[in-house]
Amino acid sequence: MAAIPHSTALEDVASRPGGRSIRNSLARWAFIGISLVFLAALLLAPLATIFVMAFAKGVHAYLASFADPDTASALRLTLISALVVVPLNTLFGLAASWAIAKFEFRGKSFLITLIDLPLAISPVISGLIFVLLFGLHGWFGTWLQDHDISIIFALPGIIIATMFVTFPYVARELIPLMQQLGNDEEEAAITLGAGGWLTFFSVTLPKVRWGLVYGVILCNARAMGEFGAVSVVSGHIRGVTNTMPLHIEILYNEYNFVGAFAVASILTLLAVLTLVVKTLVERTGYRRR
Amino acid sequence: MALRQPNVLPGFGLTFGFTTFFLSALVLLPLCALVLMAASMQWHDFVHVVLSPRALGSYRLSFGASFLAAAINLVFGFIIAWTLVRYEFPGRKLIDALIDMPFALPTAVSGIALTTVFAQNGWIGQYLEPLGIKVAYTWIGVTVALTLIGMPFVVRSVQPALLEVQRDLEDAAETLGAGRFYVFRRIILPTVLPALLTGFTLAFARAVGEYGSVIFIAGNLPLKTEITPLLIVIHLEEFDYKGAAALGFVMLVISFCMLLTINLLQAWGRRRHVQSAR
Numbered sequence: 001m002a003a004i005p006h007s008t009a010l011e012d013v014a015s016r017p018g019g020r021s022i023r024n025s026l027a028r029w030a031f032i033g034i035s036l037v038f039l040a041a042l043l044l045a046p047l048a049t050i051f052v053m054a055f056a057k058g059v060h061a062y063l064a065s066f067a068d069p070d071t072a073s074a075l076r077l078t079l080i081s082a083l084v085v086v087p088l089n090t091l092f093g094l095a096a097s098w099a100i101a102k103f104e105f106r107g108k109s110f111l112i113t114l115i116d117l118p119l120a121i122s123p124v125i126s127g128l129i130f131v132l133l134f135g136l137h138g139w140f141g142t143w144l145q146d147h148d149i150s151i152i153f154a155l156p157g158i159i160i161a162t163m164f165v166t167f168p169y170v171a172r173e174l175i176p177l178m179q180q181l182g183n184d185e186e187e188a189a190i191t192l193g194a195g196g197w198l199t200f201f202s203v204t205l206p207k208v209r210w211g212l213v214y215g216v217i218l219c220n221a222r223a224m225g226e227f228g229a230v231s232v233v234s235g236h237i238r239g240v241t242n243t244m245p246l247h248i249e250i251l252y253n254e255y256n257f258v259g260a261f262a263v264a265s266i267l268t269l270l271a272v273l274t275l276v277v278k279t280l281v282e283r284t285g286y287r288r289r
Numbered sequence: 290m291a292l293r294q295p296n297v298l299p300g301f302g303l304t305f306g307f308t309t310f311f312l313s314a315l316v317l318l319p320l321c322a323l324v325l326m327a328a329s330m331q332w333h334d335f336v337h338v339v340l341s342p343r344a345l346g347s348y349r350l351s352f353g354a355s356f357l358a359a360a361i362n363l364v365f366g367f368i369i370a371w372t373l374v375r376y377e378f379p380g381r382k383l384i385d386a387l388i389d390m391p392f393a394l395p396t397a398v399s400g401i402a403l404t405t406v407f408a409q410n411g412w413i414g415q416y417l418e419p420l421g422i423k424v425a426y427t428w429i430g431v432t433v434a435l436t437l438i439g440m441p442f443v444v445r446s447v448q449p450a451l452l453e454v455q456r457d458l459e460d461a462a463e464t465l466g467a468g469r470f471y472v473f474r475r476i477i478l479p480t481v482l483p484a485l486l487t488g489f490t491l492a493f494a495r496a497v498g499e500y501g502s503v504i505f506i507a508g509n510l511p512l513k514t515e516i517t518p519l520l521i522v523i524h525l526e527e528f529d530y531k532g533a534a535a536l537g538f539v540m541l542v543i544s545f546c547m548l549l550t551i552n553l554l555q556a557w558g559r560r561r562h563v564q565s566a567r
Contacts (some may be wrong), residue, residue, distance in 0.1 A: 031371055035373075041413060045406045045413060046399060047402070049402045050398065053405060095311075102298050105294070105301075114312050117548075120494055120547065121540070121544045122499070122540055123498065125521070129319035132534060133318070133319055136528075160315075183298060190299070199299075221393050222393075228396065228501050245395050248398065249397055257405075267398050271398075275386050275387070
């Protein structure tokens, strides 16, 4: 090759390392700085506020806010509804992921779209559809009233609406995982004479257990924290049909900030726990296998 | 068995049956109730509810603020995803885990927390107040809340796409004399564009329906700071089921359209991925 391009290339390389690394490190710090400021304002400040406000009048006032019977009843109601919703949705998630990941059938993508639907529609609409079915002026309203069954403004309505909003979580966690892991081991087990249940419990379940754990924990956090859908169907009867998020709204609107943020701090800790489990599950590397 | 392809694994009937039964009872039946309730209205009444000035005002706020929030997330979500993928710095893993916080945090909790931070005497609000910027109880507050809600969607969509950008292509382009901006426009952007648009649409779709985190920070004044989901709740509280169903139907149709858009965008992203792998 000619000498001139060679020398300009040398010049270029010689002039480069310093200039390039200064420019790169400037870009690097700009990116990190912008990211941190954005997240600090939008995410960290609100998170810190929850605990600062909850403890604004000391530990004693914080603990005393849980002695309020209405708060205790909201806590109980949230736990009861999660105890019904989470196992049912886990069962659904397992069934749906087995049907979708293990078999090829017509209408599969329609089924997957249906499972994703609650994530795409407004929580208010998720509550509204059940009011239209079971409310006083709804489809079954008169029949339910004649038979003295209350669903809307009562526990069954809260459970049904929560179930609707949270049923995709376990299924969405398990379907891609099962698809990725394939059917080979299950087919081997069946061919060797194992029954369907034995195959499921000793081959499939151990393989997907971490995905299942995260799906269940996420489903639980969303079930306990659901606000919009439950707010539409619950009727806000204090001490009777108020779940924790609804009770937060009432306390906040009554300017009882310590009480509101104390209840909020419990749900925040639940969210933090969910993220810790997610991080641990990802560390086991189940996604990368 | 024309319904499914042959397979030695058992349990199709049981799991498929349970899944379809569960979905029919919990999803299809209630949605039919909504559609039929809206369809049973006189056309005139339906239009009267759906195009009332109050409803139009709520669409303007809901869609305007959601679009703005998704656009903010498009820029900052990309910057955050880039920072997390390309740079190593103390606390990176912690920040990465925190991105999912808006998913896990109940919306009512983020609502009251954001309102407190951005109120006139709040940690951030007190510095914006002298500048004449009022965040809480205005449309700006609505946008802030929707930005928080949508942020994880953009970051989590873009992160895997950025990992796939071929670094050797970037290096090659730079060796050949391309500037940083040229490399971004011709190599990085084409690779992450489907993911960016998917994240944008996901964030937008989620923001349009968002209720819990917005109602605390919005002033909830009719025509000005009232979002569409809140208007549905107000109709319900007045026992105007038909009005609520009409507005719900409009939002449902929009959600379906966006779900379709997301699926098309993801299919586009996969197609490009396959092409580039060849």
